[in-house]
Amino acid sequence: MNIRSVIAALLTAGVVALAQAAEPVVIKFSHVVADDTPKGKGAAKFKELAEKYTGGAVKVEIYANSTLYKDKEEMEALQLGAVQMIAPSLAKFGPLGVRTFEVFDLPYIFDNAEQLHKVTTGELGKKMFASLEPKGIRGLAFWDNGFKSFSANKPLNAPADFRGLKMRIQSSKVLEAQMRALGALPQVMAFSEVYQALQTGVVDGTENPHSNLYTQKMYEVQKNITVSDHGYLGYAVITNKRFWDGLEPTLREQLEKAMAEATAYANGIAKEENEKALEAVRASGKSEIHVLSPEERAALKKALLPVHEEMASRIGKETIEAVYRETGFDPSKQ
Ligand code: LMR
Numbered sequence: 001m002n003i004r005s006v007i008a009a010l011l012t013a014g015v016v017a018l019a020q021a022a023e024p025v026v027i028k029f030s031h032v033v034a035d036d037t038p039k040g041k042g043a044a045k046f047k048e049l050a051e052k053y054t055g056g057a058v059k060v061e062i063y064a065n066s067t068l069y070k071d072k073e074e075m076e077a078l079q080l081g082a083v084q085m086i087a088p089s090l091a092k093f094g095p096l097g098v099r100t101f102e103v104f105d106l107p108y109i110f111d112n113a114e115q116l117h118k119v120t121t122g123e124l125g126k127k128m129f130a131s132l133e134p135k136g137i138r139g140l141a142f143w144d145n146g147f148k149s150f151s152a153n154k155p156l157n158a159p160a161d162f163r164g165l166k167m168r169i170q171s172s173k174v175l176e177a178q179m180r181a182l183g184a185l186p187q188v189m190a191f192s193e194v195y196q197a198l199q200t201g202v203v204d205g206t207e208n209p210h211s212n213l214y215t216q217k218m219y220e221v222q223k224n225i226t227v228s229d230h231g232y233l234g235y236a237v238i239t240n241k242r243f244w245d246g247l248e249p250t251l252r253e254q255l256e257k258a259m260a261e262a263t264a265y266a267n268g269i270a271k272e273e274n275e276k277a278l279e280a281v282r283a284s285g286k287s288e289i290h291v292l293s294p295e296e297r298a299a300l301k302k303a304l305l306p307v308h309e310e311m312a313s314r315i316g317k318e319t320i321e322a323v324y325r326e327t328g329f330d331p332s333k334q
Helices: 003-022 038-053 071-080 099-105 113-120 123-130 173-181 191-200 210-215 241-245 249-284 294-304 306-310 317-327
Strands: 025-030 058-063 137-147 149-152 166-169 185-188 206-208 224-227 232-240 288-291
Touching: 025 038, 025 071, 038 058, 038 137, 038 232, 038 249, 058 249, 071 232, 099 123, 099 173, 099 232, 099 317, 113 123, 113 137, 113 232, 113 249, 113 317, 123 137, 123 317, 137 210, 137 241, 137 249, 149 210, 166 173, 166 191, 166 206, 173 185, 173 294, 173 306, 206 210, 210 249, 232 241, 249 288, 294 306
Parallel strands: 025 058, 166 185, 224 288
Antiparallel strands: 137 232, 149 206, 149 224
């Protein structure tokens, strides 16, 4: 090779390297809910901030409403690196083999989001994220949705009202035990299939925070909604560990800053989004909304609390007790 062709080859290599450097890093962020929900809005905020802080070196593509993957598939896609970010509900981590996450599904373990945040921002939250690492997953943040209501085509005011009903649940053994404690028949089903299953009577009822009941139009095919606040539904935003570790450090820091701010934003709007959704359902007149009285709530709680004990060997007694310590929950005083 003469000197000219060496220079030409070097120049070509340089141009290719420059072109590659100019290509933005793409983060495909897949999720199963509507854009107009706490998670949907959190994802949009992350996109806005990530693209801003990296000066366009990162491009975030959001795929909402299960358009790319459904619940179970998105977890696999993340591990395979087909998407770089997802935010499954905490109830969907059990099948990965990280059972501690199922503590969040225990009925009536949290009275409010403040108690929940003590857990997610404390030692337990860190430990949970550490347990994801061997699965090739890096935990980035916990995002709120809110407390769940029950729905069906009949009033669900007392535990006996649930007997024999087919109730759709997320893929969690704790939620399965919760429905069985009420004499209902739990049916695990992907979120994207729930509306149709309710409409066609494949299942009789379900549970979800109001933002999901509203944006998926479940209220249009459920005559009754019971505001029971019996359990919490929130998310862990997770990324493919190999992808994240492979990012250039400055870029990663910018993305961490974007995620921290998107998290504050998402958690700041979640409660209000759910309140607005409930009002919208009420205004539609399609579903009758019943808020449990203190006595009804006490009866439901009494029927559901044995699930804590029943699930202790699965979730880990230490994990449940650690949550009790953080929140001040005393099982003997219930
Ligand atoms: C559900 O499957 O009901 C929820 O986890 C959906 C979601 O992501 O909020």
